[in-house]
Amino acid sequence: MNWDPEGKPRKPDFLGIGAQKAGTTWLSQMLGQHPDIWTPPFKEVQFFNHRFVEEHRKWLPWHFRRGRQNIEKRWTARGEEVPADMVRYLDRIAREPMFTNHWYKLVFAPAPAGMKTIDVTPEYSTLPAEGIDFVAKFLPHAKFVYIIRHPVDRAISQLKMNLTRARRKPRTVEDWLTEVEDPVLMDRGDYLNYVPRWNAHFGPDRLLYLPFGMIARDPSGFLRRVESFLDLRPHDYRDLGKKVFASDNTLVVPDKARARLREKLEPQFAFIEQTFGPEFARQFR
Numbered sequence: 001m002n003w004d005p006e007g008k009p010r011k012p013d014f015l016g017i018g019a020q021k022a023g024t025t026w027l028s029q030m031l032g033q034h035p036d037i038w039t040p041p042f043k044e045v046q047f048f049n050h051r052f053v054e055e056h057r058k059w060l061p062w063h064f065r066r067g068r069q070n071i072e073k074r075w076t077a078r079g080e081e082v083p084a085d086m087v088r089y090l091d092r093i094a095r096e097p098m099f100t101n102h103w104y105k106l107v108f109a110p111a112p113a114g115m116k117t118i119d120v121t122p123e124y125s126t127l128p129a130e131g132i133d134f135v136a137k138f139l140p141h142a143k144f145v146y147i148i149r150h151p152v153d154r155a156i157s158q159l160k161m162n163l164t165r166a167r168r169k170p171r172t173v174e175d176w177l178t179e180v181e182d183p184v185l186m187d188r189g190d191y192l193n194y195v196p197r198w199n200a201h202f203g204p205d206r207l208l209y210l211p212f213g214m215i216a217r218d219p220s221g222f223l224r225r226v227e228s229f230l231d232l233r234p235h236d237y238r239d240l241g242k243k244v245f246a247s248d249n250t251l252v253v254p255d256k257a258r259a260r261l262r263e264k265l266e267p268q269f270a271f272i273e274q275t276f277g278p279e280f281a282r283q284f285r
Contacts, residue, residue, distance in 0.1 A: 002038060004112045005085040009105035013116040014230055015144050017198070018125025020188040021157040022149035023215045025244040028120040030223055034235045038111035039118050041086065042067035047104045049123040052131030056123060064094050085110070101138070116230070125194050126187060136201040143230055144202060148191060148272060149212035150285035151265040152258060155185040160251045169251065176257035186264065192271040209276060211283035216241075 014031075016024050025043060032039040046063060049056045068090050075082045082090075089110060097103060108117040125146060127135065149157075159179060163169065170176045198207055208229045214222040219240040227234055273281045 002112060002115070003083075003085055003110045005088075005110065007109040007111055007113075009102060009109045010111065010117065011105055011139055011142070012108055012119040013142060014118040015124060015139070015142055016118065016120035016122070017144050017146050018122040018194070019147060019149055019154060019191070020122040020125075021154050021161065022122070022147040022212045023244075024120050024122045024147060026215060026242070027145065027147070027226070028118070029242075029244065030219075030237050030240070031118055031120075031226070033237050034227075034232060036115055036232055037118055038108070038115040039120075040107050041071050041090075044121040044123070045104065045107050045119045046121055046123060047099060047107075047119070048127055048131055048135055049121070050099045052127050052134070053123070060099075064098075068094060116232075122188075125198075126190075127194075127197070129197050129200070132197050132201055142206075144198070144207045145226060145229070146195075146198065146207065146209050147212050147215075148209055148276070148280070148284050149189070151189050151191070151268040151272075152261045153285050154189045154212075155180075155261050155265065156253050156258070158188055159185055159253070163251060173254045173256050176254050177260060180253075180257045180261050180264070185261070189265070189268065191268055191275075195271075195275060209280075211276075211280050213283040213285050217283075 016027050018024065028039060028043050031037050042064070044063065046056070046060055050060055071086070071090065072082055093103070093107060107119075111117045124135075159182070162182075162184070163179070170179055195209075208226070210222060210225060223237060224234065226232075269281070272284065
């Protein structure tokens with residue numbers, strides 16, 4: 001275990017900020033293999049959105065309880081006990097006061113000297129302008145990666161995830177048409193509003209946008225782009241083609257509901273092509 005129990009509180013060097021259902025878990029798992037990168041034992045620290053997106057606070061206690069359970073299950077599955085240093089760390093991270101500036105730095109304290117740290121939390125992409133202003137001041141040297149996915153594909157993937165978690169399955173086309181009106185589907189992929197907020201604070205030297213489709217077509221090339229941007233040496237990653245959190249294929253969205261999503265998201269398509277160019281738009285699925 002790459003772990004320094006005497007490590008000092010520190011800020012992350014890199015952040016994966018979005019979008020939800022756009023390959024951030026895959027990116028976290030790949031970078032977690034890099035010998036120069038240290039990732040927290042749980043994905044998604046959720047620090048900045050806890051501070052600036054009030055409705056997220058309702059589910060964050062569940063997020064950390066689930067994260068701890070998953071960590072313990074992984075050790076149990078290997079027939080091993082959770083190391084004492086890890087237990088102490090989890091006890092502190094899950095204990096109040098949480099989500100303070102010092103708490104955030106404690107999350108990355110076990111990173112060995114000389115390693116860079118990363119926080120991959122797609123909810124950060126949804127921060128309001130004042131939240132991004134805080135990020136810019138709190139992390140004056142950090143770099144950011146933002147993955148852009150085809151707006152309809154992304155919304156459908158999120159819808160399937162939400163339905164699976166709620167153990168709900170629409171039966172009719174009308175049921176599906178009701179589901180696609182859920183405003184949360186628009187919120188998490190609202191590039192038209194979110195991207196300009198981030199661009200107002202960070203230029204291409206600090207913020208890298210990548211199209212989601214590259215992960216399937218050229219995962220090595222995708223990671224070479226990330227490594228170059230983050231000043232990392234090239235690494236030979238395992239399981240490049242592994243799918244993470246694949247959608248439930250038994251949930252088939254009717255064409256009518258898909259068309260309704262396309263209609264609702266049309267401004268996002270126009271914005272992406274105008275902002276990133278047609279070649280980027282051809283690669284976002």
